[in-house]
Amino acid sequence: MIKLSHVTKRYPNGHEALHDVSFDIAAGEMVFLAGHSGAGKSTLFKLITRIEKPTSGQILVDNQNLSRLRDNKIPALRRDIGVIFQDHKLLMDRSVFDNVALPLIVIGMPHDEIQKRVRAALGKVGLSGKEKQLPITLSGGEQQRVGIARAVINRPSILLADEPTGNLDDALSDEIIDIFADFNRVGVTVMIATHDFRQIERLGNRTIHLAHGQLMNLAQPVTHQPNPEAES
Numbered sequence: 001m002i003k004l005s006h007v008t009k010r011y012p013n014g015h016e017a018l019h020d021v022s023f024d025i026a027a028g029e030m031v032f033l034a035g036h037s038g039a040g041k042s043t044l045f046k047l048i049t050r051i052e053k054p055t056s057g058q059i060l061v062d063n064q065n066l067s068r069l070r071d072n073k074i075p076a077l078r079r080d081i082g083v084i085f086q087d088h089k090l091l092m093d094r095s096v097f098d099n100v101a102l103p104l105i106v107i108g109m110p111h112d113e114i115q116k117r118v119r120a121a122l123g124k125v126g127l128s129g130k131e132k133q134l135p136i137t138l139s140g141g142e143q144q145r146v147g148i149a150r151a152v153i154n155r156p157s158i159l160l161a162d163e164p165t166g167n168l169d170d171a172l173s174d175e176i177i178d179i180f181a182d183f184n185r186v187g188v189t190v191m192i193a194t195h196d197f198r199q200i201e202r203l204g205n206r207t208i209h210l211a212h213g214q215l216m217n218l219a220q221p222v223t224h225q226p227n228p229e230a231e232s
């Protein structure tokens, strides 16, 4: 579903954020992406969503080679990838309904269908009945759920979450990660960037470790060697 082969990303200022990264995530897998601040996690998500292009190497998402993807195909790619940010990126002066509906309004979906979809999405994240509230009146965990509802509203086959539990206590973090696990159970491919090793241990999913832009092979001492599993 997501395959990186020897991907290197150097920003225009010369900084190499990723170096020779290769891995493969199967359709329907849920994978954690661990790494220190600045390890390259957000850069990886920007490459998968074609916000950035790799300097070298190849990225396939659902068998599409992103380097060859035409500009007019990028909106469809992005509709198939729901992205959740640590800071929610919600519109604080718009209702929960409007925030979740936004991606559907943008594509001109009829109002009746939007209503149905927003209700269903809010139900899935446990926020039924909160449609009319402003995000500012919700707790941090509830705001994060609004961000998840907005990310799944287009029924994407991939969810990318960038530090989705960063500001939450343990109990709320468990609830948020469990929502991702629920989507994964119905077939959505999920990738969660996190510093939260408690969640990684709790769920036991495969974890891709990045350090200073390189994959770490944890079976060996940390010497920034390529991950042999990722080469297959």
Ligand SMILES: Nc1ncnc2c1ncn2[C@@H]1O[C@H](COP(=O)(O)OP(=O)(O)OP(=O)(O)O)[C@@H](O)[C@H]1O
Pocket (backbone or CB within 6 Å): 011, 012, 013, 015, 016, 017, 035, 036, 037, 038, 039, 040, 041, 042, 043, 044
């Ligand atoms: N647009 C850019 N131009 C230059 N350097 C950048 C740019 N974006 C990120 N970087 C650098 O690339 C490295 C990786 O950044 P990235 O945001 O991918 O890390 P991260 O693992 O997501 O970190 P965090 O956990 O703090 O969000 C950092 O050293 C960062 O300063």
